[in-house]
Amino acid sequence: MKAIVCTKYGSPDVLKLMDIAKDSPKNREIQIKIHATTVTSGDCRVRGFKSPLLYWIPMRLFLGISKPRNSVLGVELAGEVVAIGEDVRRFKKGDQVYALNGMRFGAHAQYICLSEEAPVALKPVNATYEEAAAIPFGGTTALHFLRKGKIQSGQKVLIYGASGAVGTAAVQLANHFGSEVTGVCSGANAxxxxSLGAHHVIDxxxxxxxxxxxxxxxxxxAVGKISKAxxxxxxxxxxxxxxxxxxGIAKVSEKDLLLLKELTEAGAIRSVIDRRYPLEQIADAYHYVEKGHKKGNVIITVGHEG
Known part of the structure; x- marks a missing residue:
């Protein structure tokens, strides 16, 4: 199968399109034919190995010494189940799903095998594969931190970085939860x-x-740029x-994906897509994301011959 391989830590130029072996699903795994994935700021940090000096050695040991241990990056995806392990009960061939693979990576490829117990669920019926791929990372991260902040109806909530992948999801979710939402972003994105439900916007x-x-x-x-002070x-x-x-890393469960699916199908939230790139041009997508001005999500479309 075709995949984007991170050959070493460095600029987007270290990413190479290669043919690699396609794994077969184990007993409790499903094999997904990926139609869409994303490039996130997290992918960029791993590829460039951007780590605080204090965590440099532990992160190298965790991720890989000279290159990522899992050299195929990508943390979220949408696609079709094409094979299942003999003990799989939750999914069947032909199911259209979306998933958050997180730090296991592997989504910048044509196929991936995931445990049926991983954060994977049927995608929203009213979302394309591209729209579905834009939901898991931003949506689950926003859910995690809004819950951590004990969000309640009637509260005044400020989202700093309201136009990014996490921010666009957070604005919509906070509005859904009944808060009075103020979004902070550039004037160009006001x-x-x-349109996502912010009652007030600050440039x-x-x-x-x-x-x-x-x-x-x-x-x-939502972007890690302001302090509590x-x-x-x-x-x-x-x-x-x-x-x-x-x-800390947001804890994600299948229940979160099911909630996001329900809210998407109800029209309470929607995907925000800035740009789309084919898998072969993923280095250009990384360059764009690293500029730090993307609106919502940058999608990678994954082609399949035949």
Missing amino acids: GLVR YTMENFAEKGQRYDLIFD QCRKSMESGGRYVTVDGQ
Whole structure:
């Protein structure tokens, strides 16, 4: 099968399109023919090995010394089940699914084998493969941190970085949960963020939200660029601050994917796709994501001959 192999840590130029062996599913595994995946900021950090000095050695030991141990990156996908192990009960051939493979990687390829107990579920019926692939990472991460912040109906919630993959999901979910949502993004993305359900939008290039005098019950930094100290005077008494930076990996379950499927089918949330690239041009996608200005998600379409 064709796959994008990260040959060593470095620039996007280390990514090579190669033919590699296709695994067969084990007893409790399903084999998925991938139709769409994404390039996330996390993929970029792993490929370039961007790690704080304090964690440099532990991260190298965890990820791989000279290159990623799993050299095929990619953390989320959508596709079709084409083979199943003999003990699989939850899925059948032909099922259209979406999944979050996370730090196991492997989604930048034509096929992948996943345990039927992994975070994998039938994709939303009203979503294309590309739209479905854009849901798992941003959606589950936003769910995790909004829950960690104990989001409640009627709260005032600020989402910093409201136009990224996590931010666009967080704005929609916070609105669904009944919060009054303020999104912080560039002025160019203000219209998008409002269309996702934000009641107020602050252009960070023009003004500092912390200087406006407004207080919030929950501040969610969806891009890891503001500190708790910067937010302190903008938080209500008893207010909470959560950030994607350094607060651990979001715990994900199949139940989260089922909830996101339900909300998508109900029209409560939708995918936000900035650009699409074919698998062969994935280096260009990495270059674009690393600029740090993508709106929502960057999709990789995976072709199949025949």
